[in-house]
Amino acid sequence: MTFRLASYGVCIVNDEVLLTRWVSPHDDVTHWTLPGGGVDPYEDPFDAVIREVAEETGYEAVVERLLGVDSRVIPAAERVERTADHQNVGVFYRIRITGGTLRPEPSGDTTEPCWTPLSEVPHRPRSSLVDIGITLALTLPPTGHVRPVPITGLLRH
Numbered sequence: 001m002t003f004r005l006a007s008y009g010v011c012i013v014n015d016e017v018l019l020t021r022w023v024s025p026h027d028d029v030t031h032w033t034l035p036g037g038g039v040d041p042y043e044d045p046f047d048a049v050i051r052e053v054a055e056e057t058g059y060e061a062v063v064e065r066l067l068g069v070d071s072r073v074i075p076a077a078e079r080v081e082r083t084a085d086h087q088n089v090g091v092f093y094r095i096r097i098t099g100g101t102l103r104p105e106p107s108g109d110t111t112e113p114c115w116t117p118l119s120e121v122p123h124r125p126r127s128s129l130v131d132i133g134i135t136l137a138l139t140l141p142p143t144g145h146v147r148p149v150p151i152t153g154l155l156r157h
C-alpha cells in the first residue's frame with residue numbers, strides 16, 4: 001500500500017469554485033480537481049496548500065479556516081497506475097485569493113485553472129475530492145468530516 005498526505009484549497013466566490021484540470025503523466029486520463037497536492041517532507045499542510053495554489057493557479061492565497069480531513073483507501077484496480085492500494089489523507093482548507101494572476105501551472109500535472117459555476121460541477125468529470133471539499137465548505141460540519149462520496153459516473157478517485 002502507498003500513502004499520501006495532501007492539502008487542498010477550496011475557494012468559492014459568487015457561486016463559483018476554483019478548479020484545475022489534472023492530466024495523467026501519459027496524457028490519457030484527465031479530470032477536474034481542487035488546487036492542492038502532496039505535502040513535502042517537513043512541510044506543514046497549512047503551508048503546503050498556499051504553495052500548491054500558487055504553483056497550480058498563479059494566485060496568492062491565504063487560509064481562512066480548516067474545513068476538515070478526508071481519508072480514503074483507493075483499491076489498486078481503481079487507480080490510474082493500477083499498482084497497489086493507496087491511502088490518501090486530504091486536509092481541506094477554505095482559502096481566499098489575495099493577489100496574482102490566473103495562469104496554468106508552468107510544468108506539472110495540472111492545467112487550465114478556472115472558475116467554475118457550482119451548478120456546472122456535477123456535469124464535469126472530476127475527482128471525488130472536489131465534492132468533498134465543496135460539501136465541507138458549504139456545510140461546515142462540526143467534526144470536519146463528511147460521509148464518503150460514492151465513486152460513479154463522472155467521479156474519480
